[in-house]
Structure formats: C-alpha cells, structure tokens
Amino acid sequence: MTGGTAFLWLLGLAGVEALDWRTALRGGLALMFVLTGVVHFLPSWHRDFVAMIPPTLPYPSLLVTVTGALELVGAAALLFPPTARFAAIGLALLLLAMFPANVSAARRGVSLAGKPATPLPARTAMQVVFVGAAVLAAV
Template sequence: MVPLIALIGGFIALRLVGVAGVEALDGWQPALRGGLALMFVTTGVPHFLPSWRRDMAAMIPPAFPRPELLVMITGTLELAGAAGLLIPSLAPIAAICLALLMLAMFPANISAARRGLTLGGRPVTPIPQRTALQILFIAAAVAAAL
C-alpha cells in the first residue's frame, strides 16, 4: 500500500504546488512523473536494506541465479528510473523503461503470493490486489511517458 500512497500523495502534493505557481509542476504530467519518482524511491531503497533484500531475494524464482544480486540490480534500476523521471528530456524513456521493469518483475510478485512469502515481516500483497495495483502503476508510467 505504501507505493500507492506515495504515487497518489506525491501526485496530489506536486499538482497543488503547480497550481500554486511553480511553473515546472503546472500540469498533470510533471506531477505524475514526480509521484512516480517518489513511488520508485520508496520501492527502490528497500532493495539495499539487508532484511528487505533477503525477503525480496526469496521472491525470485529458484531458476534465476544470484537472487540477491538481481534484487540490487532491480533496486538500482528503480532508483535510476526515478531520477530519469525528474529530467524532462529523459522522462518519457525512463517511464517506458520502468513500465517494462514492472512487467518483468510481476511474475516474481505472483510467485511470492502463491508461496505465501512475507516482505518486511508482512504477507505479500494477494494476487488480485497486486494485479490491480500493477495495472495502475504500469498505466501511470505509460501516461507519464506520453
């Protein structure tokens, strides 16, 4: 739920700042890109925290080698994408790359839910809710790219 709150809360806050007169944020798309960036910072940083990294590594199907390294790579990609969203000339490609990354990581989320894993001491999001969230997040990234 934290990523959803970051996305929506960041979007609303930045949109209000734009309406208040900050020209760079005066529009739905810059606010959306900022909300997405905040979301990816909140999801990317835990990839580097040891206990979260272990939980995330457990989500990766066993066929993939070096799951902790994969977790760190995906965290790096999330943070790089978040930075890219904040640079207007890079924002469209960053948004598309993040949408593709979310698509690539979705099977691990489904696998984790099926196996009843935890993330940060809490059960992972159930499949129906995770699917709805994933669709929303990918749609937001695509909208940010346009």
Template sequence: MTPLFVLIGASGVVFVVSAATSRSLHGHQTTALRGGLAAMFALTGTTHFVALREDLIAMVPPALPAPGLLVTVTGVLELAGAVGLLWRPTARWSAVGLTGLLVAMFPANVHAALSGSGLNGEAPTPLGVRTVIQIVFIAAAVAVWAGLRRDGRSAPAERGDRARQIATLPPAHGPAYPSSPGVVMVSRLELRSLRDVPGFLRAALRLRRAFRTSAGAITLRLAASPLAGTFWTWSSWADEPALQEYTRSRLHVGVMRSYRTSMRGSAFHVLDPAQVEVPTTWAEVRALTGSIRTDSESSSDRSHAVTGAGQTPEPEN
C-alpha cells in the same frame, strides 16, 4: 500497499504545488505523475539494499539465477529511473524503461503471492490485489510517457518561439543627432547558416562603430534573432547623400561582399519621412521588412526593396 500510497500522495502534492505556481493546468498531470513515480521508485529502489533486501530475494522465482544479483540490479534500475523521471530530457525514456521493468518484475509478485512470501514479516498481498496495483503502476508510467510524447509534439513550435526571440542593442547616435531625419532606412538580413552568426554580429558591431563618426548619421538601432540567423537595422540620416556615403564606404561594401553568398535573403527599405509614414517601433520595422526575397531572384533584386522617395543603398557595390 505502501508504494501505492506514496505514488498517490506524492502525485497529489506535486500537482497542488505545480498548479499553485502556474496560471495554466496544462501538463500538470504529467508533472504530478512524474513526481509521484519518482518518489515511489526512490522508496522501492532503496529497499532493495536495506531493510527488505532478504525478503525481496526470497520473492525471486526459483527458476531465475542469482536472486541476490537480480535484486541489486533491479534496485539500481529503479533508483536510476526515479532520477531520470525528475529530469525532463530523460523522463520520457525513464518512463519507458520503468514500464518494462514493472512488467519484467511481475512474475516475482506472482511467485510471492502463490508461495506466501510477504514483506517485513507481514502476510502476502493477495494476487488479485497485487495485479491491480501493478496495473496502476504501469498505467502511471505509460501516462507519463504519453504525456511527455504529446508535449514533445509541440516542442518544435516552442523551439521556434525561442528562435524568434529578438535582442536589441541600445541606439547608437551619430554626429547629426538629434536633428530630424531626412531619410530613414530599415533592413532585414537573413543568414543561411547559424555558423555565420558570430562573424556577422562582429561585422555589424564594426559598422555600428563606424556609424558614430559618419557624416549626417543621426541614430542607428540594431536587432537580432541569433537562433534564427536574422538581423534588422533601423537608421536615420540627415539626408540621402549621407546614407549613400555610408553604404558605399569601404567597410560597409566589404562586409556586404564577404557575406553575399552567406545570405539566404535580404530586404532594404529607404523611407522619406516627408512622403511616407516611417516606423516607430521594432514591430513595425519587422512587419515592413518581413518579406524576404527568395534565392531564385537576382542578387540586386534581393538586396534592393525601396519604399518612398530616394535611391536604394548599394551595399553590394
């Protein structure tokens, strides 16, 4: 009965602690059962090597060979399962393995009940009670597996949320800072493969350094979602000729050409603050550039999406 009490007690403690440290109760039941089962199997696995080892060997049905080895192996498996339950990536498969182990060891419980073999000199637990307890253990392990499987189905969305996490660099100021902008450009560039992200980030930082000395440059902001392979730029300029000079520079043209085939899509918007409302937050920049053209469109169509007055930059010339 002790393992049952440990399962119930440890699960209750883990549930209370987990619920007290979180605003939502979602998933706490599974976490509590994981903790309870881990504590229970840590206890029962340890007894395979100390204290109750001889009693457990006596419980092994006579038809099975090497009872001492079987007790050792099952003890190792129980301890490994306990550890596996505590680490989320392995918890689901540990629950599966422990379920199979509980089923495989049930004949030993039947033999002990029928032969009168008890633990630590105590009378054996009646077979009916043993059966109910074993069903509870199996049900707890199955519940952990089912709970983690249910959570796993939502994992892609969670990974997607992480992939959409955006990092921003501090603004870079050019020679014309802090004058009022005559033109603003926002862009979004989406890479085909994450393998290109490190190289493109280095290229973006080189362009950022060049911006600081580019005539007519006011402010450049850069944001990236590395796990999504997406970059955004948000720059302001004294006038459109200054923007055109920058986008036609050898460095800028070279970067755009070298990554042309690596781009899944892109969008550029040139805005005239005198005629249209320009973005004031990154959320507005992402909303404005959110529609990425598909590869079925021509290269020039993908690269030139203009809003407001002025000419489109020419990054691919």
C-alpha cells in the same frame, strides 16, 4: 505514488507553473521508485525480496540488487526532462519484468517485512495502476 503526485499536482494548481499534471505524475512516480529502490539495499528487505524471486531464476540476490539500482536510476531520469519519457517507458517495462516475483511471492506465501505478500488480485490491480501511470508519464 498517489500522495506525491497529488501534492505536486495541487502545487501546480496553486500556481507553480512548472508543475503540470505530467510533471506531477513523474514526480510522484520518482518518489515511489526512490522509496522502493532504496529498500532493495536494506538487509532485511533485500532478504525478503530475494525470497520473492521465482526459484527457477538464477542469482536472485543479484537480480534484487540490479532491479533496485534500475529503480533509482529510473527515478532520477524521470526528473530530467530530456530523459523522462525514456525513463517512464523503461520503468513500465521493469514493472512488467518484476511482476512474476510478486506472483511467486503471493503463491508461495512469502512474507515481506513480517507481513504476508499482497494477495494476487490486489497486487495485479496495483501493478496495472503503476504500469499505467508510467505509460501515461511517457506521453
């Protein structure tokens, strides 16, 4: 997210008129959500994401598929000015709704792509940044 946002913001500073800070932020978020949304559908990642879902929730595979689809739709909607504000709010809410899976993964020692889940303090800080960026993109 930060790399894509920074790149777009620098293009705006270089004179690309359509790229103000908010548009750059939305573009960076869209890039992040496209990447994270696509991996929901890759078989090995899908299995890892299913393992992250708290055991008390039903249909974990369906939940992973739905959240991946919502991330992709939200990413596209961020790039369309009439829907960008609603998409940013929706994605902030989606991040909050998915956070329990990150907590569950950290507490249960679930691995993602063969690596341990991000430790909870770092994941919480990242989540605050991502939700904050989505809220900021909505204003």
